[in-house]
Amino acid sequence: MSVFTTVTAEDLGPFLKRYSIGSLLELKGIAAGITNTNYFVTTTHGRYVLTLFENLAADELPFYVNLMAHLADHGIAVAAPIANLADQYVDELNGRPTLLVQCVPGTVVDEPSAAQCFEVGEMLAQMHLAAGSYRGQMQNPRGAAWWNATAPLLFDLMSAADAALLRAELALQAGQDFADLPKGVIHADLFRDNVLMNGDHVGGFIDFYYACNDVLLYDLAITLNDWCVCESGDMDAERARALLLGYQGVRALKVDEIAAWPNILRAAALRFWVSRLYDFYKPAAGEMTFAKDPGHFQRVISAHAERQDFWL
Amino acid sequence: MSVFTTVTAEDLGPFLKRYSIGSLLELKGIAAGITNTNYFVTTTHGRYVLTLFENLAADELPFYVNLMAHLADHGIAVAAPIANLADQYVDELNGRPTLLVQCVPGTVVDEPSAAQCFEVGEMLAQMHLAAGSYRGQMQNPRGAAWWNATAPLLFDLMSAADAALLRAELALQAGQDFADLPKGVIHADLFRDNVLMNGDHVGGFIDFYYACNDVLLYDLAITLNDWCVCESGDMDAERARALLLGYQGVRALKVDEIAAWPNILRAAALRFWVSRLYDFYKPAAGEMTFAKDPGHFQRVISAHAERQDFWL
Numbered sequence: 001m002s003v004f005t006t007v008t009a010e011d012l013g014p015f016l017k018r019y020s021i022g023s024l025l026e027l028k029g030i031a032a033g034i035t036n037t038n039y040f041v042t043t044t045h046g047r048y049v050l051t052l053f054e055n056l057a058a059d060e061l062p063f064y065v066n067l068m069a070h071l072a073d074h075g076i077a078v079a080a081p082i083a084n085l086a087d088q089y090v091d092e093l094n095g096r097p098t099l100l101v102q103c104v105p106g107t108v109v110d111e112p113s114a115a116q117c118f119e120v121g122e123m124l125a126q127m128h129l130a131a132g133s134y135r136g137q138m139q140n141p142r143g144a145a146w147w148n149a150t151a152p153l154l155f156d157l158m159s160a161a162d163a164a165l166l167r168a169e170l171a172l173q174a175g176q177d178f179a180d181l182p183k184g185v186i187h188a189d190l191f192r193d194n195v196l197m198n199g200d201h202v203g204g205f206i207d208f209y210y211a212c213n214d215v216l217l218y219d220l221a222i223t224l225n226d227w228c229v230c231e232s233g234d235m236d237a238e239r240a241r242a243l244l245l246g247y248q249g250v251r252a253l254k255v256d257e258i259a260a261w262p263n264i265l266r267a268a269a270l271r272f273w274v275s276r277l278y279d280f281y282k283p284a285a286g287e288m289t290f291a292k293d294p295g296h297f298q299r300v301i302s303a304h305a306e307r308q309d310f311w312l
Numbered sequence: 313m314s315v316f317t318t319v320t321a322e323d324l325g326p327f328l329k330r331y332s333i334g335s336l337l338e339l340k341g342i343a344a345g346i347t348n349t350n351y352f353v354t355t356t357h358g359r360y361v362l363t364l365f366e367n368l369a370a371d372e373l374p375f376y377v378n379l380m381a382h383l384a385d386h387g388i389a390v391a392a393p394i395a396n397l398a399d400q401y402v403d404e405l406n407g408r409p410t411l412l413v414q415c416v417p418g419t420v421v422d423e424p425s426a427a428q429c430f431e432v433g434e435m436l437a438q439m440h441l442a443a444g445s446y447r448g449q450m451q452n453p454r455g456a457a458w459w460n461a462t463a464p465l466l467f468d469l470m471s472a473a474d475a476a477l478l479r480a481e482l483a484l485q486a487g488q489d490f491a492d493l494p495k496g497v498i499h500a501d502l503f504r505d506n507v508l509m510n511g512d513h514v515g516g517f518i519d520f521y522y523a524c525n526d527v528l529l530y531d532l533a534i535t536l537n538d539w540c541v542c543e544s545g546d547m548d549a550e551r552a553r554a555l556l557l558g559y560q561g562v563r564a565l566k567v568d569e570i571a572a573w574p575n576i577l578r579a580a581a582l583r584f585w586v587s588r589l590y591d592f593y594k595p596a597a598g599e600m601t602f603a604k605d606p607g608h609f610q611r612v613i614s615a616h617a618e619r620q621d622f623w624l
Binding site: 019020021022044045046048069072073074075076077080081082083084085086087100102122123126127129130132133201 | 331332333334356357358360381384385386387388389392393394395396397398399412414434435438439441442444445513
């Protein structure tokens with residue numbers, strides 16, 4: 001559940017007075033999400049999502065929030081932040097920094113079609129282009145430095161066989177050099193549950209709180225690894241081709257990106273293998289969320305390692 | 313008709329490459345509007361309105377365009393401008409400065425209900441609040457200086473009786489001092505045809521090209537003079553009360569605003585009486601638009617002059 005900080009209609013009255021979005025009609029907690037508290041806020045003007053940040057401090061938010069505003073401003077399907085009367089996106093309620101955003105239409109799709117993958121690829125490429133003029137800077141908090149520092153905490157907790165595979169994968173990635181590939185602002189977590197689909201169209205990308213400056217191709221790999229994956233861990237060729245076709249219709253990959261593709265797909269899987277291993281073996285004290293299966297991304301890596309065609 | 317500059321799908325292809333809003337599906341000229349060229353542009357991402365400015369130069373646009381973006385950013389129902397990949401709202405096409413905006417839902421309402429007047433009043437007040445943090449500055453191009461300079465060009469063309477009435481009205485307004493009333497950014501032209509209503513809700517305020525810094529109450533008077541008027545020129549009491557109730561629910565009028573109300577209603581009518589007289593007697597060479605009846609606002613002034621209750 002995702003309501004960690006309770007908000008009542010009485011709390012919200014004075015809060016909404018600091019905005020120009022009308023008066024409250026309905027307030028409803030949102031069950032999805034595991035990090036922040038989210039409410040649907042319906043006013044006389046429309047429907048919004050109110051987020052109370054449970055971990056991020058107000059001074060950590062501008063990169064993400066201004067990015068969302070920048071992308072919305074460029075017509076990218078994202079939840080547009082709403083500024084208050086003091087012209088600030090970040091406000092405060094019940095001791096938490098807050099953000100109000102426009103509701104975007106659509107629902108999370110569990111079993112995406114190839115047509116939906118095409119649209120996600122297309123919007124991702126448009127997002128990469130639109131973010132080209134965004135000035136904010138944020139290092140990737142889950143990059144190679146992070147996984148190289150985190151994995152040693154896990155080796156002893158894993159089976160010897162899995163630990164060996166993880167070491168081998170880290171070694172393989174240590175030998176890669178993606179530094180010269182096209183960079184920009186990436187979402188870095190564009191899984192199915194971070195996209196609302198409105199039929200076959202992208203209603204909105206959400207949850208930008210892993211966004212950072214990194215290699216664009218890595219973002220595409222993270223997205224493909226989730227949107228196009230089968231239960232086996234292998235990719236579904238039809239969905240993968242559709243997602244890449246959608247992406248490349250907007251931004252064609254360069255020769256060195258095509259060369260890097262097989263290994264960056266594994267890097268994108270490694271990042272989530274390590275974070276899931278960490279959540280599995282080192283759950284935070286009092287954490288209510290149940291850890292997701294780390295084995296999933298181990299299987300994705302195996303499947304990528306066995307493939308010779310990468311739909312490019 | 314409002315397509316002065318023709319745009320083809322072939323023109324639009326390279327233009328849309330400078331944006332991140334998908335590729336063109338449909339292009340359709342918009343018949344409404346008498347100053348600029350407007351097209352509906354439907355892309356794979358959504359529906360937009362493309363304006364080609366026929367009179368305003370690119371360097372005159374930032375005040376209006378940034379205001380629209382500011383208001384959209386604060387949740388006010390306006391057509392949000394879309395920035396291009398160079399992070400500019402104003403682009404160029406076929407020799408004209410251009411603006412792309414999101415389509416807002418709704419249609420122009422010819423015979424508004426009291427409920428709709430309430431919503432327009434409410435949104436207008438919210439707009440006045442939200443614009444409080446807007447930094448742009450623009451003098452009212454149709455203020456007292458303008459009408460005092462324009463009326464002398466018209467006296468000799470009018471009937472002696474009407475000219476006498478106009479002189480008297482100018483004299484009455486010359487005796488008023490609205491300078492200490494609350495000021496801010498006003499729309500200054502919020503007639504029915506500049507609001508798209510989505511049922512009883514405001515879908516969007518449009519056409520901000522008379523927006524300027526002026527007295528807030530004057531904006532309310534302009535709006536009421538159109539939204540609540542009867543054919544006789546008198547105001548419909550029910551609609552007028554509803555519009556004022558909607559407005560004051562958000563921003564209660566101050567004592568000096570209430571005192572100024574009867575005369576500012578006449579000032580708001582005078583501005584349009586003079587501009588319609590000018591368009592009637594001094595049509596621009598080659599002007600295709602047929603001038604609107606100047607007598608309408610003369611009757612509005614008479615009706616205001618006869619009333620003692622002003623629904624406040």
